[in-house]
Amino acid sequence: QLQLQESGPGLVKPSETLSLTCTVSGGSISSTGYYWAWIRQPPGKGLEWIGSIYYKGSTYYNPSLKSRVTISVDTSKNQFSLNLDSVTAADTAVYFCARRAMAAAELDYWGQGTLVTVS
Amino acid sequence: QSALTQPPSASGSPGQSVTISCTGTSSDVGGYNYVSWYLQYPGKAPKLMIYEVSKRPSGVPDRFSGSKSGNTASLTVSGLQAEDEADYYCTSYAGSVGGVIFGGGTKLTVL
Numbered sequence: 001q002l003q004l005q006e007s008g009p010g011l012v013k014p015s016e017t018l019s020l021t022c023t024v025s026g027g028s029i030s031s032t033g034y035y036w037a038w039i040r041q042p043p044g045k046g047l048e049w050i051g052s053i054y055y056k057g058s059t060y061y062n063p064s065l066k067s068r069v070t071i072s073v074d075t076s077k078n079q080f081s082l083n084l085d086s087v088t089a090a091d092t093a094v095y096f097c098a099r100r101a102m103a104a105a106e107l108d109y110w111g112q113g114t115l116v117t118v119s
Numbered sequence: 120q121s122a123l124t125q126p127p128s129a130s131g132s133p134g135q136s137v138t139i140s141c142t143g144t145s146s147d148v149g150g151y152n153y154v155s156w157y158l159q160y161p162g163k164a165p166k167l168m169i170y171e172v173s174k175r176p177s178g179v180p181d182r183f184s185g186s187k188s189g190n191t192a193s194l195t196v197s198g199l200q201a202e203d204e205a206d207y208y209c210t211s212y213a214g215s216v217g218g219v220i221f222g223g224g225t226k227l228t229v230l
Contacts, residue, residue, distance in 0.1 A: 037219075039221075046122070046208065046221060046222070046223045046224040047157075047159075047165065047208055047221045047224070048221060049210075049218055049219045049220065049221055051218070052218070052219075060215070060218045061218070062218060096164055096165075100219070101170070103153075104152075104153045104155075104170055104171045104212065105153050105155065105210070105211075105212035105219050106153075106155040106167055106170035106171070106210075107155070107157070107165070107167060107210070107219075108167050108170075108176065110164035110165060110166075111164065112163075112164055113164055
């Protein structure tokens with residue numbers, strides 16, 4: 001059974017960089033046919049797509065966040081990571097990692113999510 | 120890239136059916152048969168309920184069904200049960216530039 005687990009600091013200062021890692025277990029991040037995605041959810045609000053990456057390194061970002069986001073992959077560790085620059089209080093959210101089907105774009109496996117507070 | 124439009128709330132009594140809509144544009148919902156629906160309990164990760172407009176992953180009850188007409192997709196929950204009370208989100212593929220777009224979410228209440 002595929003499992004994803006987010007990890008990283010729960011508190012980040014304004015103007016600094018938010019960095020999170022998602023560790024994939026029970027399957028290979030190098031599987032063809034899937035992207036690996038980051039999604040976030042501010043407290044009490046809806047879900048927002050951040051971006052995704054293919055194991056070979058190609059990335060796709062939400063246009064509204066593109067200038068501040070970098071997603072990278074480390075196939076040797078079966079991990080992918082999120083960096084969000086110049087954070088503000090508006091970036092406070094639960095951050096989820098997930099597996100995204102390449103063709104139909106459904107998100108079929110999710111991590112439990114991790115709360116990151118900017119303060 | 121605007122969010123897909125969902126009603127903020129929906130409700131029904133046990134045993135009844137309820138339908139939640141998800142409206143986009145010809146660049147997302149109307150342009151691809153790649154609409155998905157997710158159920159989210161408070162404090163939990165979303166769970167995939169429907170993909171490719173109307174397909175159900177293994178383990179999802181057939182009480183959940185999806186459809187699409189033009190730029191609007193719909194999720195129907197039949198035979199409502201107390202455990203169906205949750206937030207529901209739709210998503211759509213929006214092309215190689217647009218990526219994936221979420222709906223604003225609908226809180227389903229079982230009366």
